[in-house]
Amino acid sequence: MIIEYHRPETMAAALSLLARPQPLTLPLGGGTTLTQMHDLTCAVVDLQRLGLDGLNGEGDVITAGAVLTLQGLMDQAGSDTALGRALDLEASPHQRNRSTLAGRMMTADGRSPLATVMMAMDARLVWLPEGQEVGLAEWFAMREGGRKPGLLVASLTWSAGMELAFEAVARTPKDRPIVCAAAARWPSGSIRAVLGGFGNAPMVVYDGLDGHDIVKAARKKYAQAGDAWASAEYRQEMAGVLMKRCLAALEKKEGQA
Template identity: 45%
Template sequence: MILEYVRPETLGEALEYLARPTPKTVPLGGGTVLNAPSDQSFAVVDLQALGLDKIELKGRSIEVGATATLQTLLEVEEIQPALAEAIRHESAYNLRQSGTVAGSLVSGGGRSPFLAAMLALGTDLTWEPGNQSQPLGEFLPLRAGAWPGSLITKVSFSLQTELAYHFVARTPADRPVVSAVVARWPSGRTRIVLGGYGKAPLTILDGEANEGVLQAAEAAYLTAEDQWASAEYRSQTARVLVARCLETLS
């Protein structure tokens, strides 16, 4: 239940609200998550007046404001086609118009195509106060903890990175049962991420791809069983999807 709604005009004011010990206060971007039914009581800080929705091309990289919507990012012609596909797969058009980039990263689970793609791209988060940078991969294991007085203001990633995304789902519109995303930098660095299971996508390689990556993909999901798929199916399918991604980038 939402106890209080505030709409600050400045970033400093927003951070003050988020830092207060009581009531529990959380940022509100597009509202697609916080507007869902909940047994918890909290106050919300609406971020829409803070100008955090801008998207800027910075040389070979892109900076995306925290409250930019998924649809706005999708419409940027310079982003990787595979990222655009992952965004379309993330949610329907109406939800993409309200769901924010930062909100989707903070709340996304293991079956989120967008979170998997952004993790593969080596996305960096910028936090205030302090203009501190943090890799998305470092944040994900910690995101369940409290972050009082802190706010993601933007995310950034390279546009030079090649990206491939393949998935298996019950229907084309469903979230993946298994997915694979492979990013490759001009230097040859390769990052492989599996999705479709658990609390967050799983990075299985960040370095130089070798003959063992398919076995690593298979091993990563040996116990990945839930109501959507057996571990055996996920394990075998992960291997196939990683192979497809690598072939796409070859």
């Protein structure tokens, strides 16, 4: 139950509310999950007046505000890009118009196509008040231990120069993936490959210079990935197939450059 609602005009006021020991006070993004947590008694701090909904590029760093909606990001990324296709699978248009980028990353599980792609992009959460930057893989590990690196996420950042590929397989075209793969390649030749579709968080398969057998590593990563949605054998096979397609797409883009 939400016992207090605050909509501060400044970040200082928001942080001061969130730092209170009592009552438990949480940031409110789109509220799609928070307003449904009926067993939780808390106060909420609505972030919508803090100007955290932009998407800006400076040098080779892109910064997305924490309350940028999924639809807002999709509009700017383009629906036919790897990021746009992941956003399309992430949620229905109605949910995309409400859910915020940070809210989604707080609650995403391993089946989230958006978290899978953002992890491949090596997106980082910027937590206030310290301004600590935490990679998504690190955040999901912290979350397992019930820890948070700050009071709220102000933004997500990632580098601008990478090429990105995304592939997914699901029961129906708009269903959440049973397996999805994302791979990013930087101009330095460095590749970051991630698998999603299973478990509590997406998994990094490889992060380093090209040359490693990433397809084999992907298959190995999902060797035990069985649940009610798919057997481990199926996921292992598809992990290899989808990762191979991602790497081929990156190679094609490099050839066109």
